[in-house]
Each structure stands twice: as C-alpha cells, then as structure tokens.
Amino acid sequence: MTKEDALKAYFGYDAFRGGQEQVIDALLAGRDALAIMPTGAGKSICYQIPALLLPGITLVISPLVSLMRDQVTALVQMGIPAAFLNSSLTFKQYLLALDRARAGWYKIIYVAPERLETEGFRSFAEQADISLVAVDEAHCISQWGQDFRPSYLNIPAFVKSLKKRPPVGAFTATATQDVKADIEKLLELDRPLRVATGFDRENLFFAVRQPQNKQESLVDLIRSRPDQCGIVYCATRRTVEETCGLLQEAGISATRYHAGLEPEERQKNQEDFLYDRMQVMVATNAFGMGIDKSNVRYVIHYNMPKDMESYYQEAGRAGRDGLPASCILLYSGQDVRTAQFLIEHSEPREELDARTAEQLRERDFQRLRQMMGYCKTRRCLRQYILRYFGELAPDHCGACWNCLHNFESVDVSREARGIIRCVMETGGHFGVGVITETLCGADTDKVRKFHMDREETYGLLRDHTQAEVRSCIHFLFDESILVLSDGPYPVVGLGERAGEVLREAPDLFMQVEKGERPAFKRRPSVPEELEGAQAELFGRLRALRAQLARRQGVPAYAVFSDKTLRELAVVRPRTMEELKSVGGIGDAKASRYGRAFLAEIAAFEE
CATH class of the missing domain: 3.40.50.300 (P-loop containing nucleotide triphosphate hydrolases)
Incomplete structure (x- = not known):
C-alpha cells in the first residue's frame, strides 16, 4: 500500500494538504521531523499514515486523556487498530491493553508522557518493535511555552532506551521562534526536516x-x-x-x-x-x-x-x-x-x-x-x-471584525506629538492611565500625588475624552512610536519612531469607528450556506448521522463531518464509488455507513 492508497482508503481524501506529504516522506525514510501546523491542518495524518505503512508500532506521546480517547475512537471508526494507555484505565484494563500490544493487536498506541517512566511500560517498550515516536503538543517541552510539562523532558531518555532508535516526529500548532528552537534541542532531534505550513486559518x-x-x-x-x-x-x-x-x-x-x-x-x-x-x-x-x-x-x-x-x-x-x-x-x-x-x-x-x-x-x-x-x-x-x-x-484580510468595521481615517498628528512630549516630559516613569489623565487635565489622586498638574502638557488634550486618548496611545504602540515596558507595572516609553515624528512632523492617520458596524461578510473562499432542496437534504442526512452515531456509541462527527454531509447534499451520489469520491469517506466508513446514506439520498430524490 502506498501513502496515497492509505490516505484514500482510511481517511477518504484524494490529496494531501500542504506540508503533510513532506513530513510523511521524511518519517518513512527514517528521518526526524518538526512540523508546525495550525489546528485543523491535519497534523495527525502526518504520523498516522507512516504508522500504517511502517512494520512495527507507532507510539504517540500526548498530554491529555481526552485527546487520546477522541483520536482512538476516530481511528477505530476508520478501521485502524489503535489503543491508549493512560490513567483513565483501570489496572486490569491497562494490563490487558499491554498484553494485546505485545501480541501485535495495535498499529498506533497513544501514551501519556508520565507513563514512559513506569516500569511496566518501559519493559514492554524495550522489547516491542517501535517504528516511530510521534510527540504531539511538542511545545509542552519548552519552559518558555505556555503549557510547559516537565514530564516531556524525559522523552529523549526514553527514546534512547529503545533497542533501536526510531525516527521522532514533533508536532505543534503554536510555537514562537524560541519555542521551536527549544523543541528541536530538548527532544534531541537529529537533523530534522522542518515544516511550517503557516498559522493562518482562512475559515x-x-x-x-x-x-x-x-x-x-x-x-x-x-x-x-x-x-x-x-x-x-x-x-x-x-x-x-x-x-x-x-x-x-x-x-x-x-x-x-x-x-x-x-x-x-x-x-x-x-x-x-x-x-x-x-x-x-x-x-x-x-x-x-x-x-x-x-x-x-x-x-x-x-x-x-x-x-x-x-x-x-x-x-x-x-x-x-x-x-x-x-x-x-x-x-x-x-x-x-x-x-x-x-x-x-x-x-x-x-x-x-x-x-x-x-x-x-x-x-x-x-x-x-x-x-x-x-x-x-x-x-x-x-x-x-x-x-x-x-x-x-x-x-487587510477582509474577514475580521476590524477589516469589516466601518472606520474612517482621522489625522491624529497633533495628538501624537502631544502624547510624545508628555512621555518625554515625565521621564518615561508612568503608565497609560497616568499619561492619559495628565493630557486630559484630570483631577485625580495620582495626578496630584505625582504633581502631574505642574507639567506643561497637563490638559493639552482636554478636548478629548480619556477613551480617545487611550486609543491614540495604543495606536502609537502599533506604529512603534511608543513602547510599553514589561512587568506587572508597565510604563510608557519612547519607541524607535518617536524622534522622527517630533522632528519631521509627518501626518499620522488612525482608524476611528464611525456609525454602526456593517453586517458580517464572508470571504469569497468560504462556502455559502445551503438553500432549498440541498438544505433540506442536509438536514435529513444530519438526522441519519445522529441515529447511526447513537447506535455506534460515538460522537456524530466521528461518522461524517458537517463538511462531508454538505458535499453529499450537493453531489447526491448514487453508487458506492460515487460516494467514496466525496471528501472524508474512506473504505471503512463507506462500508459501515455508505448504504444507509445512499438509501436516504435515493429516498429524498423519489
């Protein structure tokens, strides 16, 4: 079976998404890989396809029980033998799963990082034929990341303990440059293929x-x-x-x-x-x-x-x-x-x-x-x-609130220079609140305490509300004209462009809200809602999906996604081959659910 055959047969797709094929090829060739792919970009396929094609077991190290349960449920629905080993299992269930793993029941085993240190699991792993180790949510290994988990630091030692070092794939959806470097270094990846497909989610x-x-x-x-x-x-x-x-x-x-x-x-x-x-x-x-x-x-x-x-x-x-x-x-x-x-x-x-x-x-x-x-x-x-x-x-993306907002450009050059002078005059020792109150001529405890009413810029922008001045200050942050220090009590300082604004007095235009917001608009690439007969058929297919899901004891989306149902409602396949041409329907799901959906479509068209 080729990787393309596996993609179609098990997942129901005709082509790989951006970045997937490169990562799959690297892992199949025995090379480490680091993949930065946004949520929904199909990271899991990057290790699930190699798992099907490689001879032994693929271990997927994952931080949360819920992730493992959902992934294993979806894999089993596709006809892929998989299991998870975590704290949600009783001791008897855990031993049974290990015995089945030793007997070769599974191609993919999900495991929590803490489990790698237990004696029973290490004994199994040292004897097992492990062809691939996939580290999901790999940013958890970095203390500079937002979800640092010390147990991830034990992964390299575990990999070294195996009888033969398998390729290691590291996967995450969000990582700054510092975190990327940490992942590669701390996981001890060996000359990895680096793939970053971009963070944009256009939908x-x-x-x-x-x-x-x-x-x-x-x-x-x-x-x-x-x-x-x-x-x-x-x-x-x-x-x-x-x-x-x-x-x-x-x-x-x-x-x-x-x-x-x-x-x-x-x-x-x-x-x-x-x-x-x-x-x-x-x-x-x-x-x-x-x-x-x-x-x-x-x-x-x-x-x-x-x-x-x-x-x-x-x-x-x-x-x-x-x-x-x-x-x-x-x-x-x-x-x-x-x-x-x-x-x-x-x-x-x-x-x-x-x-x-x-x-x-x-x-x-x-x-x-x-x-x-x-x-x-x-x-x-x-x-x-x-x-x-x-x-x-x-x-301008054309698909966020700000881009679709009803804004007008307003010249804030005078206000900007007044704000800069106030920051210079007060020595860069105050936060946004005090600077704003000073410029608006407010009579507050802080203004009196720090004698801000004695500054030349006191009341300079009294014709503006404090909300308007704050908005202008944040606009100057965006333009690198002002900066905000780090720490629990940040103060406003001069940015790299502050001198330029004072010296050359360029015009500065800020987007300011006017009137009511227009109705939301969709990007041209986003599908429109179904209407008429298509919408009616989509509703019937959703009801059928819910019925089948209850019988199987699985979530509705594990049968078919909404996207697949929409395509079914538009294409209206009549044969099993036509059904399998719809995105998201592989051989296993076509065999399990295909006849029921074909019958529903046929009944609708009568």
Whole structure:
C-alpha cells in the first residue's frame, strides 16, 4: 500500500494538504521531523499514515486523556487498530491493553508522557518493535511555552532506551521562534526536516468586542447562533460557574468544565458536549487541548487569555472541519487585572532556580502586553496574530471584525506629538492611565500625588475624552512610536519612531469607528450556506448521522463531518464509488455507513 492508497482508503481524501506529504516522506525514510501546523491542518495524518505503512508500532506521546480517547475512537471508526494507555484505565484494563500490544493487536498506541517512566511500560517498550515516536503538543517541552510539562523532558531518555532508535516526529500548532528552537534541542532531534505550513486559518472570523454588559452580549451572541455548537472560555472556575448558570437560566443548552469538578462529572460533561447532547461548553483552559470535535462553529472568550499562544490555540478549536466559524473575544479592563493576578500568584515551579523563575514571570507579563495589544489594535486582527508568530501578512484580510468595521481615517498628528512630549516630559516613569489623565487635565489622586498638574502638557488634550486618548496611545504602540515596558507595572516609553515624528512632523492617520458596524461578510473562499432542496437534504442526512452515531456509541462527527454531509447534499451520489469520491469517506466508513446514506439520498430524490 502506498501513502496515497492509505490516505484514500482510511481517511477518504484524494490529496494531501500542504506540508503533510513532506513530513510523511521524511518519517518513512527514517528521518526526524518538526512540523508546525495550525489546528485543523491535519497534523495527525502526518504520523498516522507512516504508522500504517511502517512494520512495527507507532507510539504517540500526548498530554491529555481526552485527546487520546477522541483520536482512538476516530481511528477505530476508520478501521485502524489503535489503543491508549493512560490513567483513565483501570489496572486490569491497562494490563490487558499491554498484553494485546505485545501480541501485535495495535498499529498506533497513544501514551501519556508520565507513563514512559513506569516500569511496566518501559519493559514492554524495550522489547516491542517501535517504528516511530510521534510527540504531539511538542511545545509542552519548552519552559518558555505556555503549557510547559516537565514530564516531556524525559522523552529523549526514553527514546534512547529503545533497542533501536526510531525516527521522532514533533508536532505543534503554536510555537514562537524560541519555542521551536527549544523543541528541536530538548527532544534531541537529529537533523530534522522542518515544516511550517503557516498559522493562518482562512475559515475563521476574528472579532474583539468591548461590550457595556458582557452577560447580555454573550447571551445575544449565542442566541444568534441557534443549533450551533460552541465553546465559551472563562479565566476562572468561579466565572465558569456563574456564566454556565447564566446561560442555563436563559434557556441555552450549556454545561461546564473546570479542574474543580469531580473527574466523573468532567468526563460526563465533556461527553455530553462531544456527543451533541449539549450545545455549549463553558470552561476554563483546562478543557480543549486536542479535543477533536470538528463542528464547533464558534469559540467565545468571555475573558481575555494571558497570552496569544493560548488564545490562538483555544480559538482554533472552532471550524476544524474547514467550514466558516467565529472566534470572538469579549474584552474588559478587569480581564487585564485578572490576568495580572494569575501571573503574580502562579505557583513557582520547584525545578526552576529563582533567576529563571523571575525571567519566566517577566516573559509572562510581556505576553500579556502583546495580548492586550491584540484587544486594542484597530489594525487587521488576522495580521496581528500572524505577525506575532513571525509570519508576514497583508494589512487587510477582509474577514475580521476590524477589516469589516466601518472606520474612517482621522489625522491624529497633533495628538501624537502631544502624547510624545508628555512621555518625554515625565521621564518615561508612568503608565497609560497616568499619561492619559495628565493630557486630559484630570483631577485625580495620582495626578496630584505625582504633581502631574505642574507639567506643561497637563490638559493639552482636554478636548478629548480619556477613551480617545487611550486609543491614540495604543495606536502609537502599533506604529512603534511608543513602547510599553514589561512587568506587572508597565510604563510608557519612547519607541524607535518617536524622534522622527517630533522632528519631521509627518501626518499620522488612525482608524476611528464611525456609525454602526456593517453586517458580517464572508470571504469569497468560504462556502455559502445551503438553500432549498440541498438544505433540506442536509438536514435529513444530519438526522441519519445522529441515529447511526447513537447506535455506534460515538460522537456524530466521528461518522461524517458537517463538511462531508454538505458535499453529499450537493453531489447526491448514487453508487458506492460515487460516494467514496466525496471528501472524508474512506473504505471503512463507506462500508459501515455508505448504504444507509445512499438509501436516504435515493429516498429524498423519489
């Protein structure tokens, strides 16, 4: 069997996506690989195809139980023998799984990194024919990453302990340059193929809103998306409880997930969401890493995350099927204070010395500043994200809230020079709040305490509101005219262009909101909604899928994704061969479900 045969037979696709084939070829040739691919880009196929073609077992090291369970469920549905070994198994179940692994039952085994150090598993691994080791969520090995897990540091020693070193593939969706270098170094990858397919998810619509009433705004957003699955992320357990209760009182089908719940309730709530028994999951960031639910149509952040890595990873759980999905962040000043508190009161890592711990804390505050910048920018939100991860991006994407917003360009040259002079005059010792109050001529405790009312720039911009001046200051951050220091109490300083603005007095134009926002528009590349007979058939196919999923005891998307059902509703295949030409339908799924769907389509056309 070739890699193309395996792709079609098991996964139902005719061609590889960008980057997949290069990684697969490298691993099949015995070469290490480092793949940086966004959520939904098909990272798992990069190691699942080699696993099918290589002679022995593929070990997939993964951090979360939920990820393993979902992946194994999907693989078994495709006809691929797979299993997981983690703490969710009883000791008897674990021993049985190991015995079956020794007997050659499985091609792919998912294992938690902590399991690598146990005597029973090491004994099995040292004797097993392991052809490939895949490290998922590889950014967890870096202490500079947002999800550092010390257990990942044991992976290189485990690989060395095997009777023959297999190729190692490292996979992650989000990684800055520092984290990429850490992954390669700490995993001891040997001259790896490096593939980065780009971070852009074209089907995702990004928006940041600053509502007067978050609760009302959240309820309105969800009610405007009836019958759609979504995730609402909150910063704390208490907010999860309050928000879930709010949605339930509003008649919305919602459940909750956070680390304070009993394991049995977490598992039940997660399965209720995965199996479409609940429409909305309200959760902390404890939920979601590796959750393979393809039909999440929106992710709403009720609170601002602490960093861009977390935000993009969590937002990326929307639209994994490639269909249009929304990522909306509801921002408020209180979110910043909550994030600062969480950083300041985070538990110190015992394995770190005091100097390194302080460096990491400073890095956390730097990330928070960049996250705040995303919430404040008037520029293209997609461009802001991509530039953060080191990619070039156009100034206008046409598919984010800012690009579709009704803005007008306003000359803020006078205001900019006044702000720069105020920062120079006060010696760069104050934050955005004090600078704003000084320029607006406010009579506040801080202004009086620091004698800001004696400065020449005091009241210079009293014709503006404080909100307008803050917006201008954040615009100057975007333009590298001003900078914001790191740390818990950041101060405003002069950027590399400040002198140029004062000396040459160039015109500076800032995007300012005017009137109401226009209706959302879709990018030309995003499929339109089905209408008429196609929409009716799609509904019938969804109902059939739900019925089959209940019989199989699997989530609906594990039968066919919404994207596959849409294509079925348009193409309306009549034969099994025509059915298998539809994306996402391989031999195993065609054999298991094909006749039922062909019969439903035929009945519809009668």
